[in-house]
Amino acid sequence: MTSRTIFAACASGLLLLTGACGGSEQGTSEGDVGDATTTSDVTTMTGLSAVAPWARPADAGKNTAVYLELANTRPEGDSLTGVRSAAAERTELHESVMEGETMRMRPMIGVALPSGGRIVFRPMGPHVMLLRLRDPLVPGDTVEVTFDFASGRSLAVRAGVRAP
Ligand SMILES: [Cu+2]
Numbered sequence: 001m002t003s004r005t006i007f008a009a010c011a012s013g014l015l016l017l018t019g020a021c022g023g024s025e026q027g028t029s030e031g032d033v034g035d036a037t038t039t040s041d042v043t044t045m046t047g048l049s050a051v052a053p054w055a056r057p058a059d060a061g062k063n064t065a066v067y068l069e070l071a072n073t074r075p076e077g078d079s080l081t082g083v084r085s086a087a088a089e090r091t092e093l094h095e096s097v098m099e100g101e102t103m104r105m106r107p108m109i110g111v112a113l114p115s116g117g118r119i120v121f122r123p124m125g126p127h128v129m130l131l132r133l134r135d136p137l138v139p140g141d142t143v144e145v146t147f148d149f150a151s152g153r154s155l156a157v158r159a160g161v162r163a164p
Contacts, residue, residue, distance in 0.1 A: 051070075064130050066159050067122050071117070080150075087130055089131055105127075139161055142158045
């Protein structure tokens, strides 16, 4: 699938930020350090950290978004090359851009994550897009997404589902 058709697939469901990508910015919450498969607020693995992951509730077949902060705590830089999840037909990295008065979103291909750097996925900003959910996501559920990096590392993160 080309990037153009990927964008079209997303745009057909959520072109305007009135759905999964909208809403007000959320603060991060406190949490314990855990491993890559827990629901704790911080996931750390091989020098990569995922802080305060969460996902918006949505019905099966719909699109939604996952938010979190990714940090590279190693001396070497890296870059995010993709994201995947078994919870949706497709999973994309998206950014939000203003076109005139309208907030739209488009796929991101590769995101630099320098040493000591971080990427903040947030409402109205970059986000992980879950396209056509296989099952509904209701508050209290969790959804797993896996981030792939140019270094060959992968980081699996389990995000709690909650209303924004
Ligand atoms: Cu999106």
